[in-house]
Amino acid sequence: MACLLTDGRGLECRTAIGGIRNVYFINNGDAGAYTVGSNGELTDLGAASTAYQYALNPQGSNFDETVTVSEENGTVFYEQALTLSLPNLSITALKALKELVQGRFQVFVEDNNINVTTGHGALTLAGAYNGMTVTAGNVARGQAFGDMSGYNLTFTGRESGAAIGVVAADVAGETIFEGLTTAANQPTIDDGS
Numbered sequence: 001m002a003c004l005l006t007d008g009r010g011l012e013c014r015t016a017i018g019g020i021r022n023v024y025f026i027n028n029g030d031a032g033a034y035t036v037g038s039n040g041e042l043t044d045l046g047a048a049s050t051a052y053q054y055a056l057n058p059q060g061s062n063f064d065e066t067v068t069v070s071e072e073n074g075t076v077f078y079e080q081a082l083t084l085s086l087p088n089l090s091i092t093a094l095k096a097l098k099e100l101v102q103g104r105f106q107v108f109v110e111d112n113n114i115n116v117t118t119g120h121g122a123l124t125l126a127g128a129y130n131g132m133t134v135t136a137g138n139v140a141r142g143q144a145f146g147d148m149s150g151y152n153l154t155f156t157g158r159e160s161g162a163a164i165g166v167v168a169a170d171v172a173g174e175t176i177f178e179g180l181t182t183a184a185n186q187p188t189i190d191d192g193s
Contacts, residue, residue: 016113017112017113018111018112019058019059019111019112020056020061020062020063020109020110020111020112020121021055021056021058021110021111021112021121022053022054022055022056022110022121023053023054023056023061023082023084023107023108023109023110024051024052024053024054024107024108024110025051025052025054025100025103025105025106025107026049026050026051026052026105026106026107026108027050027103027104027105028103028104028105028106028131030047030049030050030106031045031046031047031049031106032045032046032047032049033046034046034125034128034164036164037167040164040165041164041165041166041167042125042128042164042165042166042167043167051108054084054086056084056085056086057085057087058112060085060087061082061083061084061085062081062082062083063080063081063082063083063109063111063124063126063163064080064081065078065079065080065081065162065163066078066079066081076160077158077159077160078158078159078160078161078162078163079156079157079158080126080127080132080155080156080157080158080159080163081154081155081156082107082109082126082132082154082155082156083152083153083154083155084152084153084154084155085148085150085152086150086151086152086153087148087149087150088149088150089139089141089149089150089151093150093151094139097139097151097153100134100153101134101137101153103133104127104131104132104133105127105131105132105133105155106125106126106127106128106131106132107125107126107127107132107155107157108123108124108125108126108166109123109124109125109126109163110122110123111123111124122165122166123165123166124163124164124165124166125163125164125165125166126155126157126163127155127157127159128159128163128164129159129160130157130158130159131157132155132156132157133155133156133157134153134154134155135154135155135156136153136154137151137152137153137154138151138152139151140152
């Protein structure tokens with residue numbers, strides 16, 4: 001199969017900002033078979049799923065993808081790395097830490113580029129097919145009064161393609177969040193309607 005370039009790219013306007021604001025964890029496999037449109041964006045989940053929202057402090061967490069290529073073997077894969085900084089230790093936080101460390105998840109990453117129609121940042125689905133797992137972390141209690149008391153976790157996933165972009169809303173105005181239910185004691189997910 002020939003891999004031929006079919007489009008170019010001009011110099012983009014300076015309209016995007018960095019950083020992530022929320023992540024939404026779904027237990028591995030609970031979302032069912034996805035519907036991915038012809039442009040490669042996720043348009044629907046295969047099953048109603050429970051999403052666990054983690055709100056993030058501004059400029060405290062990060063999501064990156066590294067393209068790994070082997071010219072010799074003719075392979076390409078994308079390593080996805082989500083680094084979370086979650087301050088404030090408590091018994092509940094430590095229980096959640098244990099569950100996060102032991103589990104495998106599909107993770108919706110919401111960035112800071114807010115869509116004024118939906119009120120959400122741009123969404124990306126990481127670990128879409130193989131899931132993401134914790135590969136590093138630490139629990140910090142700090143030394144000085146101003147130090148963080150909380151935990152840092154790094155989730156890693158490897159996929160054959162980049163994280164999947166999510167369509168903000170379909171023609172009926174529904175968002176991907178309408179396929180998710182919010183777990184008890186979790187923040188309500190506003191679907192923008």
